[in-house]
Amino acid sequence: MNYPSPPESLDELLSRARAMAGLSLGQLALGLGWDVPPDLKRDKGWIGQLIEQELGATAGSRPEQDFLHLGVELKTIPIDRTGKPLETTYVCVAPLMDTGGLTWQQSLVKHKLERVLWIPVEGERDIPLAQRRIGSPILWQPDEAELALLRQDWEEILEFIALGKVSSLTARHGEVLQLRPKAANAAAKTECILEDGSVGLTNPRGFYLKIPFTHAILRRAFAL
Template sequence: MSELLPLVTPPQSEAQLLAQAQQLAGLTLGELATRAGLPTPLNLKRDKGWIGVLLERWLGASAGSKPEQDFAALGVELKTIPVDSRGRPLETTFVCVAPLTGNSGVSWETSHVRHKLNRVLWVPVEGEREIPLAERRVGAPLLWSPSEEEERQLRMDWEELMDLIVLGQVERITARHGEVLQLRPKAANSKALTEAIGAHGELILTLPRGFYLKKNFTAALLARHFLLG
C-alpha cells in the first residue's frame, strides 16, 4: 500500500508542503480516501499505517517504505498523530527502528533518530475510537524542529538507551526508561527475531526494537504550538 503513487506532485518548498497540508484540515479521512480511490478500512487493527499512507498521497510524499525522510528533498518527515477532543495525543509516536548491533562509535549527531526528528510535519487526526474511522477529521498541521531544550531531552534519552544496548542490556530496557524517548519491541509477531548484543558480549536473538516519542513530549509540543489548555 505504501508504494502507491502520490496524488499531487512532490512539494518544492516547506511553504508549499504546509499550504497543501492546511488544505486538508477539517476534511474527514473518508472524504480523502474516496477522492483518492482508496477503500477505508473499518478500523486500524490490520491497517495501522493506513492514515499515514493516505496523507502521504495527498501531500506528495516520495519515500514510501524507504528509510529516508518522507519528503527527502526538503528534509521533512511526516508524522500523523491521533489526538482526543482536547488535542492531546492518544498514543506514543514511532520514530524509527533501533540498531541493536554495530553501534561502536555512534553519536547523537549522526543518529537516525536525530535525522528523522530534525524537521517534522505534524498532522493531528481525530483518534477517539467512538468516532468511525471514515468520519475522523484531519487537524491543522504544524512544521516543527526541536528547540534546544527538546533536543537536549532527546539526546539524553537516546544516549542512555544506546549505552544500554551497547552494554548488552537490551533485554532489561522497559518503556519506563527515558523521559521523552522510549525503546519498545516492534514486531508483527514474536517469531520475527533479530540479532543483538548479550550481557557477555555474545550475539543473542531478540525482538526488533523501535524508538518512540512518549505522549508527554508530543502533548507539550502540540499544546505549546496550538495554545491548548
C-alpha cells in the same frame, strides 16, 4: 490514478497540509480513490499512508525523511477531544548491533526529528474511521532544550544496547524517548548484543516519542 507529485517547496507542502485541515478521512480517501477499512485492526498504518499519498511523500519505508528534498519528516498523530495524543509516536528502528561508532549527531533519530510536519487526526474509537477529521498542521523543529532531552535519552538507551542489556530496557526508560518492540508479530527476531559480548536474538526494537513530549508540542502550537 493521478496521485499528487512531491511538493517542490516547503510552502507548497504546508499549503497542501492546510488544505486537508477540516476534511474527514473518508473525504480524503474518496479523492484518492482509496477504500476506507472498517477499522485499523488489520490496517494500522492506513491513516499515515493516506496522508503521505495526499501530500506526495517520497520515502516510503526507507530510513530517511519523508520529504528528504525539503528536510521534513511527516508524522500523523491521533488525538482525543481535548487535543491529547492517544499513543506514543514511532520514530525509527533502533540499531541493536554494531553500535560502537554511533553518535547522536549521525543518528537516525536526530535526522528524523530535525524538522517534523505534525498532522493531528481525530483518533477516538467511537468516531467511525471515515468520519474522523484531520486537524491543522504543525511544522516543528526541536529547540535546544528538547534536543538535549532527546540526545540524553538516546545516548542512555544506546549504552544499554552496547552493554548487552537491551532485554532490561522497558518503556519506562527515557524521559521523552523510549525503546519498544517493533515488529508485525512477536515471532520476529533480530540479532542483538548479549551481556557476555556474544550475539543473541531478540525482538526488533523501535524508538518512540512519549505522549507528554508530543502533547507539549501540540499544546504550544495551539496555545491550549
